[in-house]
Amino acid sequence: MPKGIDEPENYFAGWHSQRPVLAVMGEYSAGKSTLLNYLLGTNVFPTRITATNYPPIWLTYADTPYGIAIGADAPPLTFDPIDINDYSGSAYLALRVALPIPLLRDIDIIDTPGISDVRLTKKSLHMFAPFLDAVIWCSNISQAWRQTEVSMWRSFPKPLHQRSLLVLTQCDKLRNLPDVEKVMKRVTHETKTLFAQRLAVSIDTASKAEQAKGAADRDDLLKASNISALQTALTVIVTDAKAACLARPDIATPTLSPTHASQATSHSSQTQLKKGPLHTPKETTRHPTSKKESDMAKVDISKLAEIGGFIGACLVDSETGLMMASDGGGDLDLEAAGAANTEVVKAKLSAIEMLGLDDHIDDILITLGKQFHLIRPLEKTPTVFLYVALDKKSANLGMARVQVKNVEKTLAI
Template sequence: MSVTLTEAPETLSRSLACLRAQRAARPVVAVMGEFSAGKSTLLNLLLDSDLLPAQVTATQMPALWLAAGRAQGFGALGHDGSYAIHPMAGLRGRQPERDAILTLRVDAPVLSGMDLIDTPGISDPLLPRLVLREISAVCDFVLWCTPAAQAWRQSEKALWESLPSRLRAHSLLVVTRADKLGEGERAKVARRLGRETAGLFATTHFLATPDALAARKSGDRALWEASGAEALLAALARTAAQARPATNDGALADTGAFPWPDEDAPGRIFNDEDCPEPGQGRTSVTSTANRGRTAETGTPGEKDDQDVLKVRKLIDQVTLKARGPAMDATPPETETRGKRKDTPMNVTTKMGTDISGLSQIAGFIGGCLVDSDTGLMLGSEGGANFDLEAAAAGNTEVVKAKNAAMAALGLDDAIEDILITLGKQFHLIRPLANSPTVFLYVALDKKAANLGMARIQVKNIEKTLEL
């Protein structure tokens, strides 16, 4: 089958319904939010693993549906509704232009009580909005991630309100990177969110992931609670047990059309025509790929108590890979150099653009190439102990603010570069001459860097980029 993307909603929704029917006994939870909102970090926390990339261009992968088990392959659901199982070796090479969603078994305690769906950021141009809306139709509730420093933007509100209203009763708003806020700032953000999200979420949770990690390592119960992790996991456990699966009504029950990856040999392809018509399904869950074995059955109500106990165990099991140190908090000096006229162009950026030359700059810490229209990180280099996703999102706002200031001042000019001087670091932002909405960002150690040479090197690297 070959269809255009505009035809995909009907076939995609039928195929997702088939997949969902096989998970009828478990709640399905989607993790959503804008690009660089901390979704992957939260999922890694929940999974107690580094399964998902948290400091690279996470949008290089399609949405990912995670279920309990041991991975022996992965499933790929195409935009045309077809579904195929592939060997694990090809997982990282999948692209959102081709696949709507991937299915994968993961051995993680949290998945004993629910399935999780990781979705790319809502501002990601590679994720069609129809995919996000189709996912929302088969999930029972959502963990919506919003970064503390830019919590609940209008773009988030607009999309959330366009999704099924039934999700609001159980969904949780997770304010990530809460460790970046002081006590007074957190209280202020909490009051604003209370006003602006009233009736849109069941509860709101501030999460300081680095504090949660430190608490798990040290056994500091007070710090663990203060990080917000315990309250969030407890709420997740309760909600998973209470939220009734949205598709558990017999309308589209499993026919064995789409076996999960550990149930069939790689290479087998299924199409949405294999799905039953509405009303022809069964309420039991039996897969032909099981060769006569019965898969999981039952209703959420029968499993509520078990699910609560299983998921509550996470509170004493979850750990997270250490994150890099926060940016230097010394109040910065900012310098903007404006020389070039804008040269607007329609450009298509190659994902993973090579910016490895940045690593040759003296004092280099980390760098990335960013689309300031979306906050999308198009390429990254270094940053092992530096949160480049946060830097990309934050400096996108810097560029937008400076452009707005220039417009307000009536300056008919363009930004050559922006220098931010911290106590121990230089942060250099350089919009590209041929595409001013895309910029290079580099963080340098102040003691080791030669700022003049760094500016020249960044300019030369710009010339090598393929756009």
């Protein structure tokens, strides 16, 4: 391993410019990247219904776009930001992306993975702490301010707490304003000393306001979104942080630490910011980023169909939510079911890690009225799991568990 690659702080120190640095943190799928894209006015950051699989992305201003990927065990790589899709996965510790977006003239922004990401340790977020002027902590209002969030945020320095905002996201998902206010009241009580300010927003509503036909509709939607309160709070944070930042050396050009500058390799030389969104994941064909994903077509899980009461089964990568193989299904949308259950597996893996249990998951059983759902992470690759749906009336659960285990043993990824 080249010297210094295991110390990404060395790079971050070089990236720390006179601009305030704002990080967005929170649980996965809280809406962190959606919020940032809205503020930036373009789809820079990847967003998805299931957890995205990117390392922290440090966004900064440059007239000519460029990207730098800090590898976990390889020299840093420069890339064209348009190819950001290719830099997900655990091979990278952090990405630096520079773009000519007006807001970035005033502020650097770091988008981070969800705190329950199994690959993300406290240390990997703490690496950024010395460089942060403020944090927007995003917490989904439907499950706001969970114990995992409390524990992670409390582990950051107290002065940072005083400069940061708690944003309850996706407030359009609650039925009405009194429900929003009820959550806000509880969370305000629980976070008194932990944030400078708290507010509830809906980026979905703010985006709808942009498409509204009449001015009255637009105004109503904007008001309901509470986006202007967020923009005001951000302006205050940026203004307060600016004076302190001027004392820092300004770094306007891409910098690699001297040790690595000569080793950096480039995927593309001169880059231009293309018009339109940089990344629209829903329409984008995802390139396999790892051997694991490119192997998926070869995985055979057809033996699972021999289990009594079999309805359908799939093999899912919980890091990406992607289905690697499937069989049966009938009325059950296996792809959606598999993706939704990535959250179950990730939550359980992270609970085991948080509790310091030196153990693994054999299987997870979900009992519905009419079906059993069995989840079995692969022993050698626990982030990949088998998901099997069985008819409760005709399945023999004991036998089914053994059969799923036997099939799991035959899978090698």
